[in-house]
Amino acid sequence: MSVDKDTVNKIARLSRIAISDAEADKMVGELNGILAWVEQLGEVDVIGVEPMTAVIPNTLRLRDDVVTDGDVRDKVLANAPAKEGSFFGVPKVIE
């Protein structure tokens, strides 16, 4: 499989990364190089093989259903680039 410039622009959009026309052109070659290289995975016989989900066998723990965290609004907001009062500020999204 290989990608064209339209696909690169679509991936960039899905990734929420703005790219220029020149960057998209360059990325076509780079992504195709990498994709051609990983293509070799297709030759491996994986019939009956379950995809790995946990590298070291481990069970997900359950903890007591109690509040263990919270009440840290100021800490959560401390690094916000544009906080407004006690809220995260964002550009207007509803007209």
Next chain:
Amino acid sequence: MTDFSRLGVAAIRDGVADGAFKAVEVAEALNARVSAAKALNAFILETPEKAIDAAQAVDADRAAGKPLGKMAGVPIGMKDLFCTEGVQTTAASHILEGFVPTYESTVSANLWKAGAGMLGKLNMDQFAMGSSNETSYFGNVVSPWRRNDGGKAALAPGGSSGGSSSAIAARLCPAATGTDTGGSIRQPAAFVGISGIKPTYGRCSRWGVVAFASSLDQAGPMARDVRDCAIMLEAMAGFDPKDSTSLDLPVPAWEVGLNSDLKGKRIGIPKEYRLDGIDEDIAKMWDNGIAWLKDAGAEIVDISLPHTKYALPAYYIIAPAEASSNLARYDGVRFGLRDLPEGAGLQDMYAATRAAGFGEEVRRRIMIGTYVLSAGFYDAYYTQAQKIRALIARDFDNAWASCDLILAPTAPSAAFGLGEKNADPLSMYLNDVFAVPASLAGLPAMSVPGGLSKEGLPMGLQIIGKALDEQAVLNAGLAIEQRSGFTAEAGEWW
């Protein structure tokens, strides 16, 4: 007067405990070395006051007769991937420039609790994506090593933990934290002639470590010898309820358990790692390593890890896929950089922020990850890669039927020059060919110095062990260390 830069973790800890010198003397001496080594660009941020404060606390505890921790009085470098409360943490990115965590990562908290102090935050590849430390927003880290041709070519310290490797090799600190997703502790350790161990996945908590690829990310120590790695790993490891993949197991006493007598141990030599056209110096070092382990009493056996050649391409699907998901959090809203072009809406702000805040390699990996996870391609790429990952893990399981440890080179070559492998992302990725399989299988793996190349540069030997058997890995590392006679150091040009 003691040259504190020559002391390792054990020597500093013991000297402080015995009263041979004060922790503050060590901190002052190393603060001065850090501040005088700017040419290496190993640190993004120096925190001399943190080192002094921790040292004073240790000295006060000793004076009061209180028990001292495992790392009491040892100043270390902290890779800038670990969140440190009140101290900028950037993952070497522009998007996190100025980010000051309001919490402390579990691993760094464990180290401070053990009495270590922080000299500063170490430079690295941006978001730990890189093998040469050339993707940092804060500039390349330079290795203290130079080729023996009399030239001054700047060499790569390896990556992604290149600030850590450079600082330790230059004796700015006795030890530092690293993180290893696909070789990021072992390859930089090999490039500068030091030791480093990636423990079993789940030994060290990932909580508070800026995430790259969560199923692979694992923290570990880097230091100048095996004992120092064992001490520091004990201080870093341990169960953490805040990390869902943390292993709920006691931390073994690895330092006390060190024993370089390998009688009864079988060492596997994987034939698939002997690549066509393998570097001559690397091949010779590997042979030396085999001889040293034999001399230590081990039995050498040939093994096969048949899916080895698929490890790297599988890694370069899985790691970017996880990264594209993990890095979705950088949105310009909650922390970090915001780029809001005039009149832009929310979506434009996301795209502009992420374009301005992520470096080229990070953008490339996010886009690869997005592509392989996108509708219509998920099974062909991601599911296939996860199946191959299962086969790679099975290769190791099969190998353990005939051996206890595996010996291989850490990297396919000694250090290359900065700028030499930039043109093609693939040629850079190939540097991790020997390191990635153990990462995919979650196994403990260590690099120890194995000798010098013809160019006079360090090369590393890698030991891979069974899950949870860090002790055997450390022991084999110690056996090599005692026989390799590796004492070479970089000349102090900076």
